[in-house]
Amino acid sequence: xxxxxxxxxxxxxxxxxxxSDNWIVDELGVKDLFTQLLPTMTWNPLMDRxxxxxxxxxxxxxxxxxxxxRVPIHPNIVSAIKSAHAFGCDLRVLSDANDFFxxxxxxxxxxxxxxxxxxxxPSFIDEQGRLRILPFHDFISSSHGCTVCPPNMCKGLMxxxxxxxxxxxxxxxxxxxxxxxxxxxxxxxLEEGDFLLPRKNYPIWDLISANPLLTKAKIYEWNECxxxxxVLLNTVKAFFIEDKSGKExxxxxxxxxxxxxxxxxxxxxxxxxxxxxxxxxxxx
Numbered sequence: 001x002x003x004x005x006x007x008x009x010x011x012x013x014x015x016x017x018x019x020s021d022n023w024i025v026d027e028l029g030v031k032d033l034f035t036q037l038l039p040t041m042t043w044n045p046l047m048d049r050x051x052x053x054x055x056x057x058x059x060x061x062x063x064x065x066x067x068x069x070r071v072p073i074h075p076n077i078v079s080a081i082k083s084a085h086a087f088g089c090d091l092r093v094l095s096d097a098n099d100f101f102x103x104x105x106x107x108x109x110x111x112x113x114x115x116x117x118x119x120x121x122p123s124f125i126d127e128q129g130r131l132r133i134l135p136f137h138d139f140i141s142s143s144h145g146c147t148v149c150p151p152n153m154c155k156g157l158m159x160x161x162x163x164x165x166x167x168x169x170x171x172x173x174x175x176x177x178x179x180x181x182x183x184x185x186x187x188x189x190l191e192e193g194d195f196l197l198p199r200k201n202y203p204i205w206d207l208i209s210a211n212p213l214l215t216k217a218k219i220y221e222w223n224e225c226x227x228x229x230x231v232l233l234n235t236v237k238a239f240f241i242e243d244k245s246g247k248e249x250x251x252x253x254x255x256x257x258x259x260x261x262x263x264x265x266x267x268x269x270x271x272x273x274x275x276x277x278x279x280x281x282x283x284x
Contacts, residue, residue, distance in 0.1 A: 005239055007084055007232070008159065008167055008186070009116075010178030011102055014199065017072045017225045020101040021047050024251060028059055029066050044121060044152040047098070048133040055130040066097055069105040073225075076111050080229030081134035084236050086112035090172075091161065093118040094186060096153050098133045119158055149182040156185035163189060175235055176217070177228070185206070190217035195235050197222060 012019045021043070025034045030053050037046055054064070054081035085091055091114050095102060100123040106112035122137045135152035137144050146154035159176070166172050175188050184207040187196045194217040200202040201223070208215060220235055221230040 004170070004172055005088070005175065005236060006090045006092065006093045006162070006172050007177070007236070008094050009124065009174040010180065010183050011093055011097050013179045013202070014177055014183075014228070015077060015093070016105060017048060017074060018280065020068070020071060021069055024054075024064060024067060025050055028054055028063065029057070030054060042151060044133065044150070045133045047067070051131040051133060055128065058141070061125060061129060061131060063236050064100075065104050067118065068101055069108045073105070073109060075216070076151045076226045076229035078111055080232050081111050081114050083233055087174075087236055087240070089236060090166065091115045093120065094155055094158055094162070095120045096136075096150060096155075096182065097121065098123045100131060100133075117162075119162070121152060126230070141212075146185065155182040156188055158191040159186040160277065170268045173239060175216075175232070175239075177232065184208065187215055187217065190215065192216050194218070195239075196221060197226075197228070197231060197235065200222070227274075 009015050012021070019060045025031050030050050034050055039047065081091065093102060094110040094116055095118070098121040099118060101120055102120055106115065121133060123131060123133045126132055136158075137152050137154070141239060143151065144157055146153040146156060149155055153193055154282065163172070163174065174190055175193040175197060176183070176190055178184075178186065179202040181203045183198070184204045184278070185236070187198070187204070187208075190196055195216040196208075198208055198217060198219065198221055200221045205221065208219065210263065220231055222231045
């Protein structure tokens with residue numbers, strides 16, 4: 001069993017093949033207002049504002065839940081998550097969505113119990129029956145200091161905390177799966193012996209290609225969601241083979257050309273990347 005493997009997933013455009021926030025905004029008819037307000041608000045408070053608008057238009061929590069059940073998720077992803085969990089992996093989610101959306105989707109597909117932890121923006125239903133969405137990090141009170149990630153969550157900082165929390169039980173290896181610029185930030189916390197699974201031709205891929213020496217993990221790309229299930233399970237199985245036999249686990253997988261496997265980084269990769277990219281990137 002792969003008891004020493006922790007798999008951390010992004011959610012939007014990774015587990016599901018869309019952005020859950022955009023899905024709700026589009027499907028429930030508030031796209032025009034969302035587009036109007038987007039230049040004046042950051043993403044997380046804007047989504048809370050959209051929940052207020054939906055409530056004003058008499059959209060119920062049940063309406064939101066039913067809409068989330070229609071979010072596209074490839075059956076190969078569902079199958080791979082169940083298989084990785086059965087194989088003994090510790091599965092977690094690190095996402096800039098929110099816990100209501102993520103829970104509703106994962107429960108609908110019968111895979112919520114496969115995940116030991118979900119780190120995301122909190123939400124609650126207020127006394128008026130309105131869904132409220134809050135920032136994971138209170139950026140009004142203080143900044144998390146990362147210029148790569150959105151102000152409400154730095155995935156690099158969160159990934160570091162996840163690694164520290166699970167390492168108390170002994171050495172762990174990580175697989176990180178994602179598509180956006182903040183997922184690249186999280187990937188900078190991976191070490192030699194870890195794996196980064198970026199979605200090809202998405203922001204994370206562009207950043208890896210532009211900064212090939214910053215990532216210490218082995219990189220195995222995927223393109224469409226049906227591929228991700230196969231790449232994930234191949235990576236888990238390859239780790240299990242080496243973990244048991246001590247043999248090189250890259251026999252069945254070929255790293256991408258843009259990654260230098262033998263490189264080392266003398267300074268903090270996270271800090272170096274922030275210095276190279278001082279302007280915050282849009283939410284991905």
